[in-house]
Amino acid sequence: MKPIYDRFLSSRINYIEPSPIRDAVAKIAAKSKTTKVISFAAGEPDPDVIPRELYGELAKEVFIKEKGSVNYSPADGVSELKIEIARFMAEYEGVKTGPDNIVVTLGGSQAIDILGRLILDPGDIVIVENPSYVNTILVWKHYGVRIIGVPMDDNGMVTEKLEDVVKRLRSEGKKLKLIYTIPTGQNPSGVTMSMDRRKHLLEIASRYDLLVAEDTAYNHLVYEPVDVKPLRSMDTEDRVIYIGSFSKIFGTGLRIGWLEAHPEIIGRVRVAKGPMDMCPPVPSQYIVLNLLRNKLYRPIREKAVAEYKSKRDIMIAAIEKHLTGLKHTRPVAGMFILLWLPEDIDGRAFSDQLLEKYNVAVIPAAAFYTDETGRNVIRLNFSMSEKDLIEEGIRRISMLLKESKTPTP
Known part of the structure; x- marks a missing residue:
């Protein structure tokens, strides 16, 4: 039986789809409550790179001086x-x-x-x-x-x-x-x-x-x-x-x-x-x-660029060491690397297994594509990653790949 509210909804509701990123983030948050998760899933700047104390001082000044x-x-x-x-x-x-x-x-x-x-x-x-x-x-x-x-x-x-x-x-x-x-x-x-x-x-x-x-x-x-x-x-x-x-x-x-x-x-x-x-x-x-x-702006940006460049370099080196032969992007800017898994591996199922078994979070990239070509692709973020855990996270991805147990729907 349909909910009574269906008859009140706009026809636009037929175009509204849930965000797969939000779904993934919810799974990661639930897992993180009980387990240390190595996360490559975020799409944000590192809060430890941002001068939060300065912001606190500015906020105090703003509220006092700017009515x-x-x-x-x-x-x-x-x-x-x-x-x-x-x-x-x-x-x-x-x-x-x-x-x-x-x-x-x-x-x-x-x-x-x-x-x-x-x-x-x-x-x-x-x-x-x-x-x-x-x-x-x-x-x-x-x-x-x-x-x-x-x-x-x-x-x-x-x-x-x-x-x-x-x-x-x-x-x-x-x-x-x-x-x-x-x-x-x-x-x-x-x-x-x-x-x-x-x-x-x-x-x-x-x-x-x-x-x-x-x-x-x-x-x-x-x-x-x-x-x-x-x-x-x-x-x-x-x-x-x-x-x-x-x-x-x-x-x-x-x-x-x-x-x-x-x-x-x-x-x-x-x-x-x-x-x-x-x-x-x-x-x-x-x-x-x-x-x-x-x-x-300039000094804040320069600190961010230096930090994220270092993280990017660590991640690319780790991919080339542990995931030899897999296609990946080499960004000169931004926060992300795309990684192509073998064609017979479904990115969504792989991401779920990676989180569940190896406590590593990534984002399946299929939803970013307008067709089916991204089915075996995952997105890796390096800006929020902990430097000393990046290589370990990539190594765990390689471990799951070697098991060759990821089902294809």
Whole structure:
């Protein structure tokens, strides 16, 4: 018998799917209550790398000196913070913009959701990298859209195949408006798009009259010299919508992100956002404002880059030692490595067994893919890993593989 509430639900409920990451995190949390778990599952900065004592001092100062810290701010953000974000984008991203082109959001996640509300209609198609960030895929599916993935290689989205997909969809009369990309330190792959591919992507957007949503969450966690620029900094036609976030440097809990785009888009974002949340968390806005004003972004970032680069190097060395022959990505930026298990191994079942038997947590990557090609892939995070346990965790993965007992559904 159906629950009585079914008859009250919106038809949109048919598009809503649970996040597999949340499910995995719940299993890991339950296991961690009784057992020491080596976790490669997170997607966050290490709290021991973040200057929490400094934040405590800033928070005290904010609450004492800023009366407005306990009241609403403007829905689009504290005006002084928007000025500092515009300066930040000019200095670090080469994007010349102004505060009127910026809306502060509840992390990058809200920015992505707002774009879905404003741009996407049921039946529209969004093109993403394959694989892509699972929560973007899930939230845009809420709006009844179809997500189509374009393959990646070591240089990012294969833009020649992107153009083939765009041509095919247009020839079929499909509604295509938007390309979503994480060009630097991509989640889940860790891959960084080459400059040639970035230029080609913008050419395709211009040629076929498309918008580009550029997710820059990992732009400042770069570990090797790479000749790349944000798409928005090369955008001469205002086709790129910049999704910014301080989460991966300052901490995910602060929940401060932003959107930057042409005034026509930002004006509509501002109107749409007001009734949603009234404003982003005001104390967090003032903490970030003071971090930027006091020129603290660079040293905080430099510490994070040094620490995560060291962890990345340990993990890659361990993979090459214990998982010889398995394909994996080699990120120059971001927080993640993708690892391809043998083709006859199911990543979900393997991840469950790994947690249950060997107390190692990873994320099965199938949900990040728009097709079945990621069935045997797992995502490994190195930013939150304990350095002295990284090799042991990888060794345990190899032990489970050697047992060859993982069932294939």
